Amino acid sequence: MRLALGAGGIAALSALITAIAVPPAPVVATLVDTQPAPTTISQQRPIVYVQLTPGQSPPPGATVIDAKAPKPITIVTKVPAPAQRTVVIRTTQSGKVIP
Secondary structure, three states, rough: OOOHHHHHHHHHHHHHHHHHOOOOOOOOOOOOOOOHHHHOOOOOOOOOOOOOOOOOOOOOOOOOOOOOOOOOOOOOOOOOOOOOOOOOOEEEEOOEEEE
């Protein structure tokens, strides 16, 4: 009996130490939305500028920009997201839904 109690105590202590030492697994929450949210994906390609020396020609398909031309301007427009409706469900202690 002492041997069984000792083995159970060691197993419980091992589980307790493991629970304290190991970080918890991340919790993934799923958001249920009644309205589809608009998604936008923006990706910019890196622009590489190369200065050609006199007599060099650009590779085929390359865009040639005059060095004296003004730099392009990027305009960012923010659109507010639609407001989400709050749903309140009232229940009794037994779990019945109150209308």
